[in-house]
Amino acid sequence: MKNIFTLLCLLAAPACLCAQEALGYRPELISPVINADGTVTFNLEAPHASSVKVAGPWHESPVAMQRTADGIWSLTTDTLPSDLYCYYYDIDGVRTLDPVNPYVMRDIASLTNILVVPGGQGDLMTARDVPHGNVAKVWYESPSLGMTRRMTVYTPAGYDPEGDTRYPVFYLLHGMGGDEYAWNELGRAPVILDNLIAAGKAVPMIVVMPNGNAQQAAAPGIGPDNFAKPDMKRSVSPAGAIENSFPDIVKYIDSNYRTIPDKAHRAIAGLSMGGGHSWAISRKYPDMFDYVGLFSAAVRWNGGGVDPDAPDKTFAEMAARQFENAPALYWIAIGKDDFLYEFNAMYRKFLDNNGWEYVYHETPGGHTWKNWRDYLIEFTPMLFK
Amino acid sequence: MKNIFTLLCLLAAPACLCAQEALGYRPELISPVINADGTVTFNLEAPHASSVKVAGPWHESPVAMQRTADGIWSLTTDTLPSDLYCYYYDIDGVRTLDPVNPYVMRDIASLTNILVVPGGQGDLMTARDVPHGNVAKVWYESPSLGMTRRMTVYTPAGYDPEGDTRYPVFYLLHGMGGDEYAWNELGRAPVILDNLIAAGKAVPMIVVMPNGNAQQAAAPGIGPDNFAKPDMKRSVSPAGAIENSFPDIVKYIDSNYRTIPDKAHRAIAGLSMGGGHSWAISRKYPDMFDYVGLFSAAVRWNGGGVDPDAPDKTFAEMAARQFENAPALYWIAIGKDDFLYEFNAMYRKFLDNNGWEYVYHETPGGHTWKNWRDYLIEFTPMLFK
Numbered sequence: 001m002k003n004i005f006t007l008l009c010l011l012a013a014p015a016c017l018c019a020q021e022a023l024g025y026r027p028e029l030i031s032p033v034i035n036a037d038g039t040v041t042f043n044l045e046a047p048h049a050s051s052v053k054v055a056g057p058w059h060e061s062p063v064a065m066q067r068t069a070d071g072i073w074s075l076t077t078d079t080l081p082s083d084l085y086c087y088y089y090d091i092d093g094v095r096t097l098d099p100v101n102p103y104v105m106r107d108i109a110s111l112t113n114i115l116v117v118p119g120g121q122g123d124l125m126t127a128r129d130v131p132h133g134n135v136a137k138v139w140y141e142s143p144s145l146g147m148t149r150r151m152t153v154y155t156p157a158g159y160d161p162e163g164d165t166r167y168p169v170f171y172l173l174h175g176m177g178g179d180e181y182a183w184n185e186l187g188r189a190p191v192i193l194d195n196l197i198a199a200g201k202a203v204p205m206i207v208v209m210p211n212g213n214a215q216q217a218a219a220p221g222i223g224p225d226n227f228a229k230p231d232m233k234r235s236v237s238p239a240g241a242i243e244n245s246f247p248d249i250v251k252y253i254d255s256n257y258r259t260i261p262d263k264a265h266r267a268i269a270g271l272s273m274g275g276g277h278s279w280a281i282s283r284k285y286p287d288m289f290d291y292v293g294l295f296s297a298a299v300r301w302n303g304g305g306v307d308p309d310a311p312d313k314t315f316a317e318m319a320a321r322q323f324e325n326a327p328a329l330y331w332i333a334i335g336k337d338d339f340l341y342e343f344n345a346m347y348r349k350f351l352d353n354n355g356w357e358y359v360y361h362e363t364p365g366g367h368t369w370k371n372w373r374d375y376l377i378e379f380t381p382m383l384f385k
Numbered sequence: 386m387k388n389i390f391t392l393l394c395l396l397a398a399p400a401c402l403c404a405q406e407a408l409g410y411r412p413e414l415i416s417p418v419i420n421a422d423g424t425v426t427f428n429l430e431a432p433h434a435s436s437v438k439v440a441g442p443w444h445e446s447p448v449a450m451q452r453t454a455d456g457i458w459s460l461t462t463d464t465l466p467s468d469l470y471c472y473y474y475d476i477d478g479v480r481t482l483d484p485v486n487p488y489v490m491r492d493i494a495s496l497t498n499i500l501v502v503p504g505g506q507g508d509l510m511t512a513r514d515v516p517h518g519n520v521a522k523v524w525y526e527s528p529s530l531g532m533t534r535r536m537t538v539y540t541p542a543g544y545d546p547e548g549d550t551r552y553p554v555f556y557l558l559h560g561m562g563g564d565e566y567a568w569n570e571l572g573r574a575p576v577i578l579d580n581l582i583a584a585g586k587a588v589p590m591i592v593v594m595p596n597g598n599a600q601q602a603a604a605p606g607i608g609p610d611n612f613a614k615p616d617m618k619r620s621v622s623p624a625g626a627i628e629n630s631f632p633d634i635v636k637y638i639d640s641n642y643r644t645i646p647d648k649a650h651r652a653i654a655g656l657s658m659g660g661g662h663s664w665a666i667s668r669k670y671p672d673m674f675d676y677v678g679l680f681s682a683a684v685r686w687n688g689g690g691v692d693p694d695a696p697d698k699t700f701a702e703m704a705a706r707q708f709e710n711a712p713a714l715y716w717i718a719i720g721k722d723d724f725l726y727e728f729n730a731m732y733r734k735f736l737d738n739n740g741w742e743y744v745y746h747e748t749p750g751g752h753t754w755k756n757w758r759d760y761l762i763e764f765t766p767m768l769f770k
Contacts, residue, residue, distance in 0.1 A: 092433040102615060132524045227501060
């Protein structure tokens with residue numbers, strides 16, 4: 001390519017003036033700065049503020065920033081382990097985003113800024129110069145739910161819709177308050193999959209991220225309820241609706257993608273409510289999934305946990321059918337501080353009582369996206385091998 | 386469906402506590418409120434602030450909000466015409482988003498909140514209960530640019546990758562500082578297309594939204610430069626790079642989608658820099674596009690405008706070839722206050738001098754997304770008819 005710039009270069013001056021708003025009110029101020037030693041420096045211009053704090057998972061409560069000069073408030077963290085982090089500011093009691101960092105994530109009704117500290121786990125959550133899969137938002141018919149619904153589908157690099165190669169499918173379910181954006185954005189699933197596949201750690205696979213709210217066709221802003229404020233209630237589904245309608249999704253995927261449509265080439269996993277869905281769906285259809293992942297899963301029954309010594313009869317019969325035809329991998333992951341820990345412990349005891357095999361992965365921490373991204377990174381390499 | 390809620394309902398209480406952050410720090414505060422008379426009320430909790438303003442296109446400068454009670458600041462606008470609006474707050478000199486409105490758009494490096502006033506043009510920019518097209522982010526090879534690049538592809542409702550129906554293709558290009566997200570998000574192209582097609586105003590078509598920055602493989606956060614702060618410079622391309630490489634995109638689309646691969650079934654349009662690209666590409670390949678749309682286009686040549694009476698010789702020859710084989714529609718739209726108005730006037734005089742036909746659409750306003758969304762709504766119904 002020539003090293004001569006086009007006429008467009010000449011446009012830059014007037015266009016910059018015009019787009020000054022779009023470039024932010026302090027284009028020369030950079031925040032956050034990821035320092036070489038793994039510390040992070042935040043910079044915010046707030047000349048009239050009395051108190052500015054930064055909130056992130058590296059500290060239990062928001063940390064006061066120091067006013068340096070010209071109304072710039074700054075703070076440098078300790079060295080942080082390589083990872084993806086969320087943060088926001090508290091300026092005189094108002095929760096705000098960093099006005100000079102355009103990278104954000106939505107969790108239900110709140111936005112937070114994000115940053116990545118590289119050099120380890122964070123690298124897996126960062127787009128790198130590797131082959132990338134495509135990501136599509138597709139609408140499918142769900143006769144069981146009586147609506148056209150939306151989901152996110154990742155196809156791996158090299159996927160050819162008219163080619164001979166067929167792929168296994170991983171169904172990845174979100175939690176309460178989430179939607180078909182959750183794993184794609186908060187969970188960074190496409191980036192993680194690209195990186196795991198490129199490194200040879202995971203086999204190429206299709207990843208399907210449905211909307212798990214039976215009464216909601218699509219994410220807010222996209223479906224008929226758009227611009228309503230997202231809340232948890234939208235995730236409340238009529239009894240059995242998600243389990244009963246799940247074959248609609250599998251049928252659509254097997255009809256529209258180059259899949260290997262058998263149990264050995266299907267996985268299902270989910271977080272929290274989606275872990276509960278994965279738990280129920282894999283039990284209801286014991287011939288459908290050979291890989292099951294329960295991430296901080298809502299394993300509850302009739303409002304309580306599974307009584308390991310006297311489980312509900314129907315539940316026990318279904319579980320027996322599932323483990324008679326046992327999945328190749330049944331993986332349970334949870335953090336020690338998770339509010340669902342005890343329910344998972346009861347369920348594990350029930351499995352132990354029956355001699356049914358599973359792999360258990362216990363981590364620090366609680367009911368957090370940090371854990372769910374880490375679980376995805378642990379779980380995916382074990383699939384379809 | 387049964388009216389009995391699942392076990393998930395029982396999860397709501399603990400999960401809400403856990404997700405309190407995600408629900409926002411004032412889940413009961415609603416802002417903005419779109420009132421029945423088309424006024425909009427903003428509400429912000431900022432108990433310690435001295436000055437709070439709201440900035441939006443309905444007023445030249447940010448408007449002071451009034452502190453009502455309990456530290457809530459409010460303002461109600463006059464009646465606004467139905468449309469999509471961006472806004473942000475200024476709290477004691479800090480530019481912030483509305484912390485209780487999760488609906489945002491990114492323009493280059495800045496986020497703004499959005500709202501829609503319904504009842505007219507705004508309805509076309511709102512997802513409605515109509516059949517929806519799918520939207521995919523796809524990676525394609527560009528041998529001309531020596532990289533794998535990303536673009537957004539909209540396929541209309543009913544599109545079947547293995548079906549017999551073939552569709553026309555509309556190539557829709559962004560402006561300086563933008564990327565393959567711009568028309569999809571700021572431009573709301575998929576929502577607008579869904580609504581126009583459902584209303585019978587536009588024919589079903591594929592819409593391709595490439596990344597028009599020759600040196601950038603993909604939007605920030607997605608490509609190798611991820612988490613760098615987006616700026617205008619990334620749009621500066623080596624001379625001719627975008628025009629020369631455009632057939633790579635057309636080839637990919639014709640190879641991977643059910644297209645009608647001829648001039649009569651291809652349109653190209655773009656805003657600002659993308660208008661300049663559409664101008665140059667349609668001239669360079671006079672057999673490729675039968676519909677050309679220049680939205681506030683950067684129609685410049687050698688750094689100046691086209692001299693209507695003495696145009697550059699090569700340019701004039703290329704233009705002559707294009708209009709010898711004239712497109713079915715050559716559409717020029719611009720706002721009266723646009724900084725590119727004069728260059729467009731010079732170019733129109735050049736066309737007039739030669740007796741070459743075009744349709745001219747002049748509007749109020751300047752170089753704004755409001756105009757570009759409106760131009761898309763005007764232009765699309767004229768295609769492929």
